[in-house]
Amino acid sequence: MSGLSRRGLLKTGVAAGVLGLSGMPLRAQTRGGKFTAGLSGANTSDSWDGRTHSDVFMIAAALGGVFDALTEVAADGSLQGELAESWEASADAKTWTFNLRQGVTFHNGKAFGADDVIESLQLHVAEGSKSAAQPLVAAITEMKKITEHQVQFTLEAGNADFPYLMSDYHLLMYPAGQIEEAIAKGIGTGLYEAVAFDPGVRFVGRRVASHYKGDSAGFFEEVELIAINDNTARMNALMTGQVDAINRIDFKAEALLRANPRVRLQEVTGNQHYTFPMLTQTAPFDDVNVRRALKYGINRQEMVDKILLGHGKVGNDSPIGPANQYYNADMEQLAYDPDKAKFYLQQAGMDSINIDLSASNAAFEGAVDAAQLYQAAAAPSGININVVQEPADGYWSNVWLKKPFCASYWTGRATEDWMFSSAYEAGVPWNDSQWDNARFQELLYAARAELDSDKRREQYYEMQQILRDDGGVIIPMFANFVQAVGSRIATPDVIGNTAQMDNNRMLERWSLA
Amino acid sequence: MGSVLKIILQRLALGILTLLIVSVVIFGAVNLLPGDFAESILGQGATPEAVASIRRDLGLDQPLITRYFDWLGGVVQGDLGTSFAQANFASFTGTTSGATTVAAQIAPRFANTMFLAAVTAVIAVPFAIILGVLAALYRNSVFDRAANIFTLTSISSPEFFLAYILILFLAVLNPIFPSLSNIYSGMAFSERLEKSMLPALVLTLVVTAHMMRMTRAAIINLLASPYIEMARLKGLSPMRVIVRHALPNALAPIINVIAINLAYLITGVVVVEVVFVYPGIGQLFVDSVKIRDIPVVQACCLIFAAAYILLNLTADIMSILSNPRMRHPK
Numbered sequence: 001m002s003g004l005s006r007r008g009l010l011k012t013g014v015a016a017g018v019l020g021l022s023g024m025p026l027r028a029q030t031r032g033g034k035f036t037a038g039l040s041g042a043n044t045s046d047s048w049d050g051r052t053h054s055d056v057f058m059i060a061a062a063l064g065g066v067f068d069a070l071t072e073v074a075a076d077g078s079l080q081g082e083l084a085e086s087w088e089a090s091a092d093a094k095t096w097t098f099n100l101r102q103g104v105t106f107h108n109g110k111a112f113g114a115d116d117v118i119e120s121l122q123l124h125v126a127e128g129s130k131s132a133a134q135p136l137v138a139a140i141t142e143m144k145k146i147t148e149h150q151v152q153f154t155l156e157a158g159n160a161d162f163p164y165l166m167s168d169y170h171l172l173m174y175p176a177g178q179i180e181e182a183i184a185k186g187i188g189t190g191l192y193e194a195v196a197f198d199p200g201v202r203f204v205g206r207r208v209a210s211h212y213k214g215d216s217a218g219f220f221e222e223v224e225l226i227a228i229n230d231n232t233a234r235m236n237a238l239m240t241g242q243v244d245a246i247n248r249i250d251f252k253a254e255a256l257l258r259a260n261p262r263v264r265l266q267e268v269t270g271n272q273h274y275t276f277p278m279l280t281q282t283a284p285f286d287d288v289n290v291r292r293a294l295k296y297g298i299n300r301q302e303m304v305d306k307i308l309l310g311h312g313k314v315g316n317d318s319p320i321g322p323a324n325q326y327y328n329a330d331m332e333q334l335a336y337d338p339d340k341a342k343f344y345l346q347q348a349g350m351d352s353i354n355i356d357l358s359a360s361n362a363a364f365e366g367a368v369d370a371a372q373l374y375q376a377a378a379a380p381s382g383i384n385i386n387v388v389q390e391p392a393d394g395y396w397s398n399v400w401l402k403k404p405f406c407a408s409y410w411t412g413r414a415t416e417d418w419m420f421s422s423a424y425e426a427g428v429p430w431n432d433s434q435w436d437n438a439r440f441q442e443l444l445y446a447a448r449a450e451l452d453s454d455k456r457r458e459q460y461y462e463m464q465q466i467l468r469d470d471g472g473v474i475i476p477m478f479a480n481f482v483q484a485v486g487s488r489i490a491t492p493d494v495i496g497n498t499a500q501m502d503n504n505r506m507l508e509r510w511s512l513a
Numbered sequence: 514m515g516s517v518l519k520i521i522l523q524r525l526a527l528g529i530l531t532l533l534i535v536s537v538v539i540f541g542a543v544n545l546l547p548g549d550f551a552e553s554i555l556g557q558g559a560t561p562e563a564v565a566s567i568r569r570d571l572g573l574d575q576p577l578i579t580r581y582f583d584w585l586g587g588v589v590q591g592d593l594g595t596s597f598a599q600a601n602f603a604s605f606t607g608t609t610s611g612a613t614t615v616a617a618q619i620a621p622r623f624a625n626t627m628f629l630a631a632v633t634a635v636i637a638v639p640f641a642i643i644l645g646v647l648a649a650l651y652r653n654s655v656f657d658r659a660a661n662i663f664t665l666t667s668i669s670s671p672e673f674f675l676a677y678i679l680i681l682f683l684a685v686l687n688p689i690f691p692s693l694s695n696i697y698s699g700m701a702f703s704e705r706l707e708k709s710m711l712p713a714l715v716l717t718l719v720v721t722a723h724m725m726r727m728t729r730a731a732i733i734n735l736l737a738s739p740y741i742e743m744a745r746l747k748g749l750s751p752m753r754v755i756v757r758h759a760l761p762n763a764l765a766p767i768i769n770v771i772a773i774n775l776a777y778l779i780t781g782v783v784v785v786e787v788v789f790v791y792p793g794i795g796q797l798f799v800d801s802v803k804i805r806d807i808p809v810v811q812a813c814c815l816i817f818a819a820a821y822i823l824l825n826l827t828a829d830i831m832s833i834l835s836n837p838r839m840r841h842p843k
Contacts, residue, residue: 038693038790044618044800044809045554045598052554130555130563199598200800201792202695226695228790229800232677236692237790240684243693394548396555397564 029511035220035489037506038234038243042227044200048186050172051124051131056247056500059169061203061225064508066107067172067188070098070117071163073414073503075496077323079164083112083173083189093158093449098166100149104212106175106182107193114145119176133170135421158449160456161415169504191218191508202226205507219511235484238263244486245510247500251309251482262487268497269313271321271412271419273478274364276357276374277432278405280472284355285404285433288470289348294355295334295468297341297378300476306373307366311482315475318464319410319419322478323497326416326460334468341381352382358399362392363407370476371407401432408432409479414498416460417448424467433472440466488513517833524829528822535818536588536811540581543807549573550597550805571597584811593619594808598801615812619794621698623816626786626793628696629716630778632709637717638724638771645728645767650755652733664722672781676715676788683711694789712789716782720774727770731763765832772828780817 041055048066053059063069070084081087084098104112124131125138142154155162165171173189174182181187186194191213192205203225207218226243228234231250237243239260249257249265257263278285278294285291300314313322316334320327345353359371368389375385390399390406399406413419421428425444426436440463447459467473481500485491490513496503502510551567568574572583587594593615644664648657667675684692694708732755735741744754783795790796794813801809 043598043804044596044797044806045804128566130566196697198697198792200797202697226693226790228693230787230790233693233788233790236680236684240688240692242691391547393546394552397548397552 029219029490030513031215031219031511032221033512034222034224035245035507035510035512036224036226036243037245037247037501038226038228038237039246039501040227040229040231040234040248042200042229046199048183048188048194048197050170051129051133053169054132056504057203057225057227059499060501060504060506061197061205062172062188062190063169064190064505065192065203065205065223066186066190066194067174068190069168069171069173070100070166072505073164073167073496073498075492075494075502075505075509077325077496077498079167082167083117084163084166087163089160089162089451091451093160093162093451094155096153096155096162097146098151098153098163100151101212102149104189106189107187107208108175108178110175110178112173112175112189113148114151115176116173117151118143118145119179120174121171123174123179124170131170133168136165136168136171157445159417160449160451161417164415165418167414192223195222200227213508217508220507223507238484238486241486244489245483245501245506247483249482249484251311254309254482257484263484264487265482265484266491266495267311267480267482268495269321269478269480270323270497270499271319271410271478272481273315273319273321273410273412273475274307274367274370275319275408275410275432276371276405276474276476277400277408278472278474279434280436281434282404284348284350284353285472287348289344290350290353291470291472293341293344293348293353293381293383294378295341295474296337296344297381297383298374298474298476299336299377300334301336302377303370303373303476307370308477308479311480312477313480315477316464316468317471317473317475318467319412319423319473319475320416320460320464321412323412323414324416324419326457328461328464331461331464331468336377338377338381341378341383345382350382352384354384354386355405356386356388356403358388358390358403358406360390360392360395360399360407362390362395363400364409364479367407374476401430411499416463417444420444420463421448423473424471435472437466437470440470485510517830520833521826521830524826528819528826531822532815532818535814536585537581539811539814540577540584540807543802543805543810544577546805548805550807553804554598584808588815592616593812596801596809597806598804598809615808618809619797619812619816622792622794622797625696625791626779626782626795628705629709629712629782629786629791629793630775632706632713633716633720633778634775636713637720637774640717641721641724642728642767644721645725646732646755646760648725648729649732649736649759650751652729657729660725664718664725667718668720668722672715672719672784673788675718676711676785679711679715679718680788683714692789694791696792709791712782712785712791715785715789716778719781720777723774724767724770728763728767731766732759735759735763761835764835768831768835769828772824772831776821776824779820 039057042057046058050062053062068082070082072080072082074080083101083104085101087096087098089096100114106112121137121143124133139155140153141156144152146152175187186197191208191211193208195206196204205223207221211218228237234246235253238246257265280286295317304310304312304314316331357371359367361367371387375387378385400408410423413422423430423432424435425431426441443459443463447456450456450459483501489510491510496505550571551564551573555563572580584594596615596618644660648660651657680692683689690710691708692711694712696705696708736759741754741758744758782793783799786793786795787799794816797809798813
């Protein structure tokens, strides 16, 4: 089990995924004690309904806390079973059979089985459901209970990533027939039982005495998450030792944190990226030469240095990042080149061009500054960018997907197909560049059902190149996840990089030092 | 005494009218803000269908006037409505679980804010009055000037700045008090008190200047009166002259100022609560404005306005009672 890479897993695991929970070998970890984290991203509208989860506070409280999903992405990126023990696919990757873990009980004593899986997933496609995971579940045409501990899913089209999708934080497992109660009280199969939950204020959990994950996870006796949305208050709480960990470090205060011997910074580069999408069906962005001019007219390194203060890496106009399996790290990097930008502008038949760029810090912290840097960098090539500062409120409804050129962000997705089909597949609602490329589309469908890892890599590499050369989204930078941990707490050597706070799994993976 | 009752009733009626106007202004203002609950809760993932579906569920697709009178009708009957944040969650499951009403959501937060206000008042009011009396007693001395400079500086600084200064000196450099005031129900009183101490001290700094300066000014004003001169000529000590003879007659303006400052302790705590992560009504207010949870915002504003009106009324009554001449206005 140990040392099995994500790639190797797909090779062998897809055909006959037999995965235990042993995961990576763990050092002897201290058990017991209390862990307190101060997290941003809490709301008075928070609840135990996984369909509404969108930020770290509830995701961390639910996944790795009170609830479980079928599968789990380990810190090293490999996929392991959580409530599912193993899975296998038909040759066309259309039919998936999941073998569920036996002897698992919910916090209220109910035994976990196939009905719970089916009913929990159906929540997301229920009439009037506002689930963000709706497209994931809608792709399942049939869910069949084979035995009490075996479920078969039939997909509308082959999808080699299906087990990965089942690790999504929205897809929590609730007890069938008691879902309303489970959502109201927080009844799951997770490591910690909900003791207190006050939306937008705090969550307290107590370790379940005997849990199927046994000694390999969930090392604290008690865990508390405190909602601290204010940056300074969060940092103060950590500096004065009132909490053991905080998320979203304000880069400007980094030096202060580094000076404190009782605190250490944790930084991982994942898939979170900041973007400038342009509507490619609208002039002048329908001309690929204009898009290329804009790609060469931006100074990516400057943005990483000034907007992220170095906490990130330059982007290459492809949303696939280091936390993805088929990340094309060797693809030639787009560099700032005013002459090339001017050349492509002339190819488009123009000497200069005037463009409005809509930005607001709702898109990402520093988006307006980034737009102004872009303006300054592009000017020598004859690209006159007019920065339009938009109100943060209603930005996602009124500006994004509507204004021809704006600022945006994506936290990234665990798999290539998921990312592409969220924002780059022709016709999907969040295709924020309205981009439609025939070859890309063809590769997307082919790679989705491709079980041969080498072929898949070739396909995904080509797709990343197409995006770089033809795509309508400028991705200047990948932003690191930066968090800080107090010296009381021990963290594993490898920290997850698909999301903040060890892939939101700190309650499960961290322990007292 | 009958005239006092009449004044109270008159003022209460006016107060209710004020609340009504406040509610119209707030309702209009919140609706003028760009974005609504559906858009803010869905964020980047807002599809037109989901937005429409949430708006339909919450009645946000109704005209503004209809929504206002629906809400007003409920309030008149003592029903503050349902919090959007919680209603939205309930509509997912098709149940209405316990904590969905605005009243249920606000009650514990309001109790927390009242607790903080009480702690602050217990510290600030005696502190300010004693400081004021002493400043009057030793007026124009070094002490008087120092007290003035100190209180004026603290009232002139933004609250968050005072908060950070206190955190720096009392939590970071000398860990005496916690910088995080995350109190919760079931916490022991002593722990609650300890956790609330820093925000209470910040609020004390903010409200002291006003009360202290008014005490000082009112007393000094009286010191020129003939009866004070008489007291002095009798050979009373300066302290006794001020505390026994001047202070009772200076009470009316002092009480007025105290009342206004107490109202501020309830309505002005927003920033302090956010900085210290104190789960009071101010933080709930900020969270609710952020997601455009109109019923909660409205209810918070009504509570703020009512606190002002009631405390002002109390101040007036107290000054009337302390000054018989005001009972018979000509």
